[in-house]
Amino acid sequence: MKLSLRTQAVVGIGLIESSMLVILLYLVFSFIEASTSEEVERRAESMVRVFSATVSDDVLALDLASLYAFVEExxxxxxxxxxxxxxxxxxxxxQAGDGEFLLKPFRPSIRGRGLPDVYMASAPIEKAGLNYGSVEIGLDLREQKTAIDGLKSNSLTIAVLEVLIAAGFSIAAGHYLVRRLNQMRAVVRRAHEENYQQRIDDRGVDEVSELAREIDQLMASADWDYGTGKRRTEDLKALNRLLQRKISELRRL
Structure with a gap:
């Protein structure tokens, strides 16, 4: 199947652009998710450590009022x-917090498993090497996940627009180039019919314009050679007629 230069340019640029964008978006999305997960993990671990250290004395003293104040805060x-x-x-x-999540069983979140709606973490309550219980917290990540999804959606929209703009530019540039090449082809085709009068007259400053000027010079040279050869042929024909007339006159003598 024959593909025009314009089609090849559009397909080639489209494939390159799409491939690069897919790789770029994959790397960016992976970085965003990884960095967000690391930040959530650091925040959760820091909170449970501080929470555990803060409530340890009140757990030992079974000061429930203070414990409720701590969990509320x-x-x-x-x-x-x-x-x-x-x-x-x-x-x-x-305990305190969103009733929807308080009813759910506590399952510590595993690192590297993506972002859940609620990241759960726990830490032991220790004093003098003895374990007196544990603290549990849950971080609500729904807003962060929505923001990341929105970022992904916007990035994909921008990527699609970029591909469409690149394709449009490729089509326009390919159409312009093909039109210039068709002019050259028409001039060369007429040269085969011994018509050397037409010129391309491309006034651009790129390599195609240089080729067009070379073809114009070649056509001008061919036109001059053709005209000179035609005149010489006419001269030879005239001389031949003159010789034939002289020969006829000599025969009559």
């Missing part, structure tokens, strides 16, 4: 879904 932190304190026997001492 922790749960009110922006982006926190819930906070919970468990004693060493697994009994709930205090």
């Amino acid at each position: 922790a749960a009110s932190t922006p982006g926190t879904a819930f906070a919970r304190i468990i004693d060493h026997e697994g009994h709930l001492l205090a």
Whole structure:
């Protein structure tokens, strides 16, 4: 199947542009998700360590009022879904936060598994090497996930627009180039019919224009040679007629 230069340019540029954009978007999205996951993990680990150290004395003293105050304050932190304190026997001492997430079973989030709606983390409550329970927190990541999804959607939209713009430019540039090449082809085709009068007259400054000027010079030279040869042929014909007339006159003598 014959593909025009314009089609080859559009397909080639489209494939290159699409491939590069796919690789770029994959790397950018992977970096965003990885960096966000690392930041969430650092924040969760820092919160549970501080939370555990803060409530350890009140857990030992079973000061439930203070424990409720601590979990209320922790749960009110922006982006926190819930906070919970468990004693060493697994009994709930205090909890606060979004009721939807408090009803869900606690499952510590695993690193490198992507972003869940709620990132859960826990830390033991230790004093003098003894375990007195644990603290659990959940970070609400729904807004962050929505923002990342929006970023991905916008990036894909921009990528599609970029491909379309590149394709449009390729089509326009290919059409312009093919039109100039068709002019050259028409001139060369007429040269085969011994018509050397037509010129391309391309006034551009690129390589195609240089080729067009070379063809114009070649056509001018061919036109001069053709005209000179034609005149010589006419001269030879006239001389031949003159010789034949002289020969006829000599024969009559």
